[in-house]
Amino acid sequence: MAINAKNMTNKELFYGHKACGGCAASLTIRWTLKVFGERTIAVVPPNCMSTVGFIFPHMTFGCNAVIPPFAATAAVMSGILAGAEAQGLEDYHVVGFAGDGGTADIGIQSLSGAIDRNDKITYICYDNEAYMNTGIQKSGLTPYGMKTTNTPAGKNIHGSMSQKKNMFEIMAAHEITYAATASVGYPEDMLKKLEKAKNAPGPSYIHVFAPCPTGWGTESDTTIEIGKEAVDCGLWYLAEYENDEFTLNKNPKEFSSVEDYLKKQSRFSHLDEADVNEIISQRDIKWNKIRKNWVR
Amino acid sequence: MERPVVQTYNKPKYIDDYPLGPSFTSGHLTEISSGMRTYKPIIDNEKCVKCLRCFLVCPDGTIDKSGDVLEIDYDFCKGCGICAKECKFNAITMHKEGEI
Amino acid sequence: MSNKIFASGDEALALGVRLARPQVIAAYPITPQTITVERLADYVEDGSLKSEYMYVESEHSAMAACLGASTIGARTFTATSSQGLLYMCECLHYASGSRFPIVMMNANRSTATPWNIYGDQRDSLSQLDTGWIQLYVENGQEALDTVIQAYRIAENPEIMTPVMVNLDGFVLTHTYELVDLPKQSLVDKYIPFKDYPNKMDLDNPMSTCITAGPAWNMEFKYQQHCAIMNSALAIKEADKEFEALFGRSYGGLVENYHCDDADAVIVTLGSVAGTTRIVVDDLRAKGYKVGLLKLRCLRPFPKEELTKILKNVNVVGVLEKDISFGYEGAVFTEVNSALSKLDKMPKTYNFIAGLGGRNISKEDIKGAFEKIIAYSDSKEIVNNVEFVKLGCE
Numbered sequence: 001m002a003i004n005a006k007n008m009t010n011k012e013l014f015y016g017h018k019a020c021g022g023c024a025a026s027l028t029i030r031w032t033l034k035v036f037g038e039r040t041i042a043v044v045p046p047n048c049m050s051t052v053g054f055i056f057p058h059m060t061f062g063c064n065a066v067i068p069p070f071a072a073t074a075a076v077m078s079g080i081l082a083g084a085e086a087q088g089l090e091d092y093h094v095v096g097f098a099g100d101g102g103t104a105d106i107g108i109q110s111l112s113g114a115i116d117r118n119d120k121i122t123y124i125c126y127d128n129e130a131y132m133n134t135g136i137q138k139s140g141l142t143p144y145g146m147k148t149t150n151t152p153a154g155k156n157i158h159g160s161m162s163q164k165k166n167m168f169e170i171m172a173a174h175e176i177t178y179a180a181t182a183s184v185g186y187p188e189d190m191l192k193k194l195e196k197a198k199n200a201p202g203p204s205y206i207h208v209f210a211p212c213p214t215g216w217g218t219e220s221d222t223t224i225e226i227g228k229e230a231v232d233c234g235l236w237y238l239a240e241y242e243n244d245e246f247t248l249n250k251n252p253k254e255f256s257s258v259e260d261y262l263k264k265q266s267r268f269s270h271l272d273e274a275d276v277n278e279i280i281s282q283r284d285i286k287w288n289k290i291r292k293n294w295v296r
Numbered sequence: 297m298e299r300p301v302v303q304t305y306n307k308p309k310y311i312d313d314y315p316l317g318p319s320f321t322s323g324h325l326t327e328i329s330s331g332m333r334t335y336k337p338i339i340d341n342e343k344c345v346k347c348l349r350c351f352l353v354c355p356d357g358t359i360d361k362s363g364d365v366l367e368i369d370y371d372f373c374k375g376c377g378i379c380a381k382e383c384k385f386n387a388i389t390m391h392k393e394g395e396i
Numbered sequence: 397m398s399n400k401i402f403a404s405g406d407e408a409l410a411l412g413v414r415l416a417r418p419q420v421i422a423a424y425p426i427t428p429q430t431i432t433v434e435r436l437a438d439y440v441e442d443g444s445l446k447s448e449y450m451y452v453e454s455e456h457s458a459m460a461a462c463l464g465a466s467t468i469g470a471r472t473f474t475a476t477s478s479q480g481l482l483y484m485c486e487c488l489h490y491a492s493g494s495r496f497p498i499v500m501m502n503a504n505r506s507t508a509t510p511w512n513i514y515g516d517q518r519d520s521l522s523q524l525d526t527g528w529i530q531l532y533v534e535n536g537q538e539a540l541d542t543v544i545q546a547y548r549i550a551e552n553p554e555i556m557t558p559v560m561v562n563l564d565g566f567v568l569t570h571t572y573e574l575v576d577l578p579k580q581s582l583v584d585k586y587i588p589f590k591d592y593p594n595k596m597d598l599d600n601p602m603s604t605c606i607t608a609g610p611a612w613n614m615e616f617k618y619q620q621h622c623a624i625m626n627s628a629l630a631i632k633e634a635d636k637e638f639e640a641l642f643g644r645s646y647g648g649l650v651e652n653y654h655c656d657d658a659d660a661v662i663v664t665l666g667s668v669a670g671t672t673r674i675v676v677d678d679l680r681a682k683g684y685k686v687g688l689l690k691l692r693c694l695r696p697f698p699k700e701e702l703t704k705i706l707k708n709v710n711v712v713g714v715l716e717k718d719i720s721f722g723y724e725g726a727v728f729t730e731v732n733s734a735l736s737k738l739d740k741m742p743k744t745y746n747f748i749a750g751l752g753g754r755n756i757s758k759e760d761i762k763g764a765f766e767k768i769i770a771y772s773d774s775k776e777i778v779n780n781v782e783f784v785k786l787g788c789e
Contacts, residue, residue, distance in 0.1 A: 015357055059606070067607070076461065077464065113452060113454075
């Protein structure tokens with residue numbers, strides 16, 4: 001039976017943290033721990049979540065939790081798994097919560113190694129599209145056109161001019177047991193995928209689109225709404241990879257307005273018509289490929 | 297215990313009373329978060345149908361669904377407003393702190 | 397009946413590790429440590445070692461994997477050298493700060509640039525501040541024995557500090573000698589498995605490796621410092637207890653070889669101590685009053701032992717295979733600092749030798765003794781840091 005708000009435990013395993021109000025990353029951790037349960041070992045590298053989560057003596061994780069070195073989230077997860085196996089421990093889950101920078105940039109080497117070893121870990125990337133903890137700097141998953149503190153919007157630099165690294169497909173290229181993209185804007189879909197990851201017989205990866213009111217310049221109460229709109233306008237997609245096959249979970253008949261989505265966020269306020277059209281055409285190129293190649 | 301409560305932690309007098317390495321029992325809270333709040337959500341129990349969407353989407357998990365009515369833990373609610381925004385029955389309204 | 401095996405330094409160390417039964421091994425290959433990790437894989441394959449052997453993608457990940465395994469309470473082992481040691485440097489601070497009893501073999505090797513796979517001690521001596529206990533071995537037998545002692549020291553609940561066992565690249569790792577293999581049952585008695593006091597427990601969850609701000613940080617660091625200072629006693633005891641069970645000991649923190657009535661002593665570490673020992677014997681036979689002080693342990697630094705043994709010596713030469721650019725050899729600085737506490741401090745002289753694997757011969761060491769004996773009589777103020785056997789002006 002699928003996990004939902006009614007049958008989900010009332011117990012909170014991530015509580016009392018100092019995240020900004022409306023933080024999708026904290027919601028991601030909250031939902032994950034609801035699905036994975038008390039016998040989870042959470043691995044949270046230096047990022048917003050570990051910064052707001054463990055400030056001695058205030059410990060907001062209710063399960064076992066460790067902060068690994070920044071580049072080594074997946075390596076520490078593999079080590080925990082090996083240590084647990086060696087001691088014959090049973091009935092536990094090793095789950096990592098890394099941001100986009102900790103996944104796609106500095107953390108990619110150890111992530112690749114862990115998946116390659118086929119270690120049964122669940123790696124959650126909460127993608128708020130920049131290095132938020134250090135003050136909103138550009139990461140490998142910063143989208144085209146986003147204003148960050150080191151890709152300022154002006155005459156010479158027009159915000160970030162590179163594309164998001166395709167982490168979902170990079171994970172699929174490792175022939176990982178289970179990979180999925182999700183968004184806090186589609187809670188039921190995300191909860192279902194968390195459950196699948198928990199039960200996967202090998203490594204799993206979930207890439208969560210996680211709006212950040214502080215970094216994106218959005219109202220704190222619009223987090224779920226923006227998470228939904230990103231999927232509805234096609235700038236994010238909900239998909240899964242398993243058994244050598246890609247499945248598109250949601251194929252909008254008609255995309256909602258990209259411009260409306262962008263205009264709600266002050267990180268995109270500097271974009272002109274040419275920029276918006278560029279973003280739309282990049283979206284169309286991507287979706288042509290998705291619609292041609294992925295099972296629906 | 298469904299939600300951890302705030303405890304007092306006194307600075308140990310002797311070095312041997314510190315935990316071994318930077319570590320501590322999980323779920324040990326020493327501060328509340330209500331200071332981060334400007335707006336406070338109030339649930340109108342007449343309008344609430346207990347669909348539990350607010351319970352689901354609260355990033356801080358402050359809504360307790362165990363009783364007959366939903367209860368917000370105001371020690372840890374940050375007033376982000378997601379619950380009010382997402383309630384399809386307009387059962388939650390945001391009020392400026394100090395006005396209620 | 398003795399159980400002797402003809403083994404290289406790398407192999408001897410692997411034999412010691414097998415006896416120690418680490419539950420998780422995570423190591424990345426780097427010359428000249430490779431034979432150790434290969435042998436350990438062989439032992440896992442043939443069933444003589446039950447261990448989770450992890451294939452990691454870098455040294456940083458190797459130490460990170462050991463960190464992870466330690467958090468859940470497993471006994472771990474890793475091995476590296478030069479570039480690898482530097483690559484995992486961040487994780488060295490991490491392990492010691494978090495108080496994990498990880499044991500690591502470091503095959504001392506020169507660090508790039510220039511690229512050089514041969515032995516000098518610049519890699520580990522540049523990491524003295526990372527909070528690891530650092531031991532330096534003289535030969536293959538000591539390597540085998542010390543890695544077993546390392547677990548006893550590291551896992552002592554009062555200590556809980558990671559230990560680095562250093563052996564000279566190629567000079568020790570790839571040369572062969574007959575080593576005696578301790579009995580497994582006695583090793584099990586010497587280093588039984590116990591629960592780490594700071595491990596994560598599924599029934600009593602813990603948050604570890606966490607943040608501590610200005611209000612708390614100094615106390616954690618002080619705690620860490622106290623533990624490694626107290627480990628001096630634990631290291632001496634581990635060595636004594638090893639002798640009681642296995643019949644061999646190495647002097648604890650230092651070895652005093654003919655220093656008691658010596659006029660001139662050379663302080664050194666690693667395999668060079670073995671060569672120096674022979675030179676001391678030769679010179680003693682000729683009537684010179686010379687001695688060797690072998691530094692087995694660099695961290696915690698054996699300040700007390702040094703001042704006690706060297707207080708009546710006229711001149712001390714420190715022979716080391718490193719240089720702290722812009723100053724002098726790192727060991728020289730430490731020896732000078734310790735000896736400065738004496739009312740009458742011996743004259744001290746620094747020999748920088750063997751960088752990049754350049755051979756240090758008996759003649760070189762004899763020359764060093766002659767140099768410091770002459771220096772002890774001289775009234776000149778001289779530059780007392782010398783590069784030995786330099787091929788140019």
